[in-house]
Amino acid sequence: MRIEDSKLKAGLETLGVDLHSGTSLAELTSLGIGGTTDLLRITKHESIAHLISLLERHQVPYKFLGGGSNLLVGDGELPWVILQLAKPDPEIVLAGNLAHVDAAADLGRTVTYCAKHDLGGMEGLIGVPGTVGGALRMNAGAYGMQIGSYVREVKLYRAAERRIEILRGHEISFEYRHTSFAPDDMMLAVTLELPSKPFKEILQGIRICNEKRRSSQPLGQKSAGCIFKNPPGGSAGRMIDELGLKGLSVGDARVSDRHANFFVNAGYASAKDMLTLMSEVRGRVEKAFGVQLENEVVVWNS
Ligand code: EPU
Numbered sequence: 001m002r003i004e005d006s007k008l009k010a011g012l013e014t015l016g017v018d019l020h021s022g023t024s025l026a027e028l029t030s031l032g033i034g035g036t037t038d039l040l041r042i043t044k045h046e047s048i049a050h051l052i053s054l055l056e057r058h059q060v061p062y063k064f065l066g067g068g069s070n071l072l073v074g075d076g077e078l079p080w081v082i083l084q085l086a087k088p089d090p091e092i093v094l095a096g097n098l099a100h101v102d103a104a105a106d107l108g109r110t111v112t113y114c115a116k117h118d119l120g121g122m123e124g125l126i127g128v129p130g131t132v133g134g135a136l137r138m139n140a141g142a143y144g145m146q147i148g149s150y151v152r153e154v155k156l157y158r159a160a161e162r163r164i165e166i167l168r169g170h171e172i173s174f175e176y177r178h179t180s181f182a183p184d185d186m187m188l189a190v191t192l193e194l195p196s197k198p199f200k201e202i203l204q205g206i207r208i209c210n211e212k213r214r215s216s217q218p219l220g221q222k223s224a225g226c227i228f229k230n231p232p233g234g235s236a237g238r239m240i241d242e243l244g245l246k247g248l249s250v251g252d253a254r255v256s257d258r259h260a261n262f263f264v265n266a267g268y269a270s271a272k273d274m275l276t277l278m279s280e281v282r283g284r285v286e287k288a289f290g291v292q293l294e295n296e297v298v299v300w301n302s
Helices: 006-014 045-057 107-116 132-138 199-216 236-242 271-289
Strands: 017-024 036-042 062-064 071-073 081-085 092-095 098-102 151-158 163-168 186-193 222-226 253-255 262-265 298-300
Touching: 006 017, 006 045, 036 045, 045 081, 045 151, 045 163, 045 186, 071 271, 081 186, 092 107, 098 107, 107 132, 107 199, 132 186, 236 271, 253 271, 262 271
Parallel strands: 036 081, 062 081, 071 298
Antiparallel strands: 017 036, 092 098, 098 186, 151 163, 151 186, 222 262, 253 262
């Protein structure tokens, strides 16, 4: 979708929103799949409510993009524009055991920055791509930890209330790859409360997690991490592997040879290829194990 209206363009400029016309979502997502649309980059949190009203007045549909690392976007010209937060400087401010982190901050850089200041707990998240906002929204986790355990406070744009709110950690429910945030809430910033740990000790934990990840996941390839959630008490990767589906392909969409719950874009896969592959694998798993796999990847197909 393209923004052509000059009044709308002037309105965006007044709000400090940068318009990037004809942006390829394939370039903004770790899967490297997705069509084209206009990207609106927000430089001031305070302008979000006005921006949403402006877009609604001009009947422009929109979606919020984080780091694009857990996302499968449809092909071709997309029927909505993308809103994304610009990275502020600084992205992280520390005060004792509290880390105030902007939602646009890179998750891996946040883990290492905190580690260098003797704040640990998030070692497992090293190597998880994406932004802190994206990790928060889906309660990203690995190697026995999840980000939700460290959340003291979240600043978010509540779409239903049309205003910025602060939620305390206990007001949010964090479950396995799921939170109580509404789908249209936009994460703006988070305060994490992290345990004190000597840098050397944290570094050791980070090395162990990095090693485990390198040995079991296709890190150099285009993927969205695990494509399906694990069913309660089970492992999607193990079930897909047991069915001998590693290497199964539709076009350039392929079940990884390294980890069967990673579906990679081995070249120029389309969203249609990836969705067909997901549906094929989901069907075979259901037939063999009677388990319906739920997407972990977020699909924006319309
Ligand atoms: N397994 C296989 N074949 C495979 C993959 C896995 O047999 O191709 C087996 C493993 O040998 C192991 C079991 O399945 O016995 C579980 O595998 P793994 O330890 O790799 O963990 P996972 O459950 O597949 C989860 C998260 C990952 C996270 C790792 C490490 C989900 C869907 N996945 O994977 O998170 O990195 O644990 O904690 O919860 C993600 O969320 O995108 C993600 C990659």
